[in-house]
Amino acid sequence: MHCALPVKASIKAVATYLPERILSNEELALKFDDWTAEKIEQKTGIKSRRIAALDETALDMGIAAAKNLFATNDVSPDDIDYLIFCSQAPDFILPTSACLIQDRLNLPKSVGALDINLGCSGFVYGLSLAVSLISSGIASNILLITSDTYSKFINEGDKSVRTLFGDGAAATLITPAISTSSKIGHFIFGTDGSGGEDLMVKTGGARHPRTSSTATEYLDDAGNVRSEDNLYMNGGAVMNFTLREVPKMFTAIQELAGWERDDFDFVVMHQANLFMLEALRKKMKIDPSKAPYYFTDIGNTVSSTIPFVLAKLFQEGQITPGKRASLLGFGVGLSWAGCTVEF
Amino acid sequence: MDELYAGLADIFEIDPSEIGSSTELEEENWDSLAMVSTIALFDELFGKEVNIDALKACRTVSDLEALAGA
Numbered sequence: 001m002h003c004a005l006p007v008k009a010s011i012k013a014v015a016t017y018l019p020e021r022i023l024s025n026e027e028l029a030l031k032f033d034d035w036t037a038e039k040i041e042q043k044t045g046i047k048s049r050r051i052a053a054l055d056e057t058a059l060d061m062g063i064a065a066a067k068n069l070f071a072t073n074d075v076s077p078d079d080i081d082y083l084i085f086c087s088q089a090p091d092f093i094l095p096t097s098a099c100l101i102q103d104r105l106n107l108p109k110s111v112g113a114l115d116i117n118l119g120c121s122g123f124v125y126g127l128s129l130a131v132s133l134i135s136s137g138i139a140s141n142i143l144l145i146t147s148d149t150y151s152k153f154i155n156e157g158d159k160s161v162r163t164l165f166g167d168g169a170a171a172t173l174i175t176p177a178i179s180t181s182s183k184i185g186h187f188i189f190g191t192d193g194s195g196g197e198d199l200m201v202k203t204g205g206a207r208h209p210r211t212s213s214t215a216t217e218y219l220d221d222a223g224n225v226r227s228e229d230n231l232y233m234n235g236g237a238v239m240n241f242t243l244r245e246v247p248k249m250f251t252a253i254q255e256l257a258g259w260e261r262d263d264f265d266f267v268v269m270h271q272a273n274l275f276m277l278e279a280l281r282k283k284m285k286i287d288p289s290k291a292p293y294y295f296t297d298i299g300n301t302v303s304s305t306i307p308f309v310l311a312k313l314f315q316e317g318q319i320t321p322g323k324r325a326s327l328l329g330f331g332v333g334l335s336w337a338g339c340t341v342e343f
Numbered sequence: 344m345d346e347l348y349a350g351l352a353d354i355f356e357i358d359p360s361e362i363g364s365s366t367e368l369e370e371e372n373w374d375s376l377a378m379v380s381t382i383a384l385f386d387e388l389f390g391k392e393v394n395i396d397a398l399k400a401c402r403t404v405s406d407l408e409a410l411a412g413a
Contacts, residue, residue: 043376160375222375235379236395243386279383 006135010177015069045274049166049299061169062147082139086122120331122303130174146303157225166299170307195334198237266325271305364405
C-alpha cells in the first residue's frame with residue numbers, strides 16, 4: 001500500500017515593478033527643515049523611494065509586474081490557473097481587484113481569482129494559500145501579485161511615515177516543484193488584532209466614512225501634519241510588537257523544520273527599515289551575510305518587500321538549487337507569518 | 344548602566360562621556376525616532392518592553408535608568 005505524497009510547491013520566478021517618480025531624501029529634507037538627507041539615510045537606511053503617479057493604482061502596478069514576469073520567463077497568461085492579489089489599496093470597494101486583473105492580463109476565464117487584504121505579512125500568507133492549492137491538486141500555476149500604494153494614504157507633512165514607505169509591486173509564480181528537494185513549507189502564523197490601531201487608515205471603510213471633518217489636517221504631538229484620512233503608525237508599538245513576535249516566530253520555524261539557525265542560507269525579513277531590521281537581526285543572532293537587505297532606493301514597499309529581495313537574489317545568481325531560506329513577514333493587523341523555502 | 348549610556352550616546356549622536364544621569368532628554372533631540380530606537384535598546388540590553396508613553400514621561404537619563412531598573 002502506498003499513499004500519494006502531496007505535491008510540493010516552489011517559487012518558480014519573481015518579477016517586480018516600480019513607478020517612475022523618485023522621492024529623494026534631499027526633497028524630504030527641504031520639506032522637513034529639522035532633518036537632513038544624511039540623517040534620514042542614517043536612521044532609515046533609505047535614500048529614495050518610488051511614488052505611484054496620481055492616476056496609477058496598485059492594480060495598475062501589479063499588472064505591470066505580472067507583464068514583466070511574462071516577458072522575462074517561460075510562462076504565458078494562458079498557463080495561469082489561479083490568481084491571488086494582495087493589496088490594501090483596491091481600485092474599488094467592489095468588484096474584487098483580482099477579477100479586473102484577469103481581464104486586463106487576458107488570463108483564462110477558467111482562472112480562480114481572489115484578493116487578500118494584508119500588508120507586510122501578505123506575501124507569506126499568499127504563499128501559504130498557493131502552497132495549499134498546489135499540494136491539494138486544486139491548481140498548479142499560481143500567480144501571486146503583491147502591490148501597494150501607501151503614498152496615497154500618507155500626508156505630505158508626516159515625516160514619520162513618509163520617509164519609510166515606497167510604492168511598488170511584485171508578481172511571483174508558484175508551481176509544483178520539479179526538483180525533489182525544492183519546497184515551500186513549515187509555515188508559522190500570528191495575529192493580534194488588539195494592535196489594529198497601531199497601523200491604520202481609519203476612514204474610508206464602512207466604520208468611518210470619509211467626510212470633510214475627517215479630512216481636516218492637524219499637527220500631532222510628534223510635529224507631523226496629518227488627518228484622520230491618512231495612514232497612522234504608532235512606531236513604538238510596532239517596534240515592540242516586532243521585537244516580541246518575530247524572533248519567537250523564527251525560533252518556531254526552526255523547531256518545525258528541524259533546522260538550526262546556521263542551516264539557513266538566507267533569512268529574508270520584511271524590509272521595514274534599517275533600524276528595525278538591525279535590531280531584529282541582532283536579537284535573532286543572524287550573520288549579516290545571511291540577512292539580505294533591499295530598501296536603499298525603494299523604501300518599505302509593504303507586501304512586496306520580500307519578493308523584491310528574492311528577485312534581487314535570483315538576479316544575482318545567489319539562489320541555486322539546495323539553498324534554504326526563511327521568509328519572515330510582519331506588520332499591519334497586527335499580522336505576521338513566516339515559512340521556509342528550499343530552492 | 345555603562346551600556347545604557349553608550350546606547351543612548353549612539354542614539355543622540357554624542358560622545359558617551361557627555362551622558363550622565365542628569366542629562367536632559369529634551370536637550371538631546373528626544374523625538375519619536377529616538378524613542379523608537381530606545382525601545383530597541385531596552386529590548387537588547389534588558390530584554391524589557393517599554394511603551395512610548397512611558398518614554399514620553401521621562402525627562403532625564405535618570406528617569407530612563409529608573410525605567411530600566413523598574
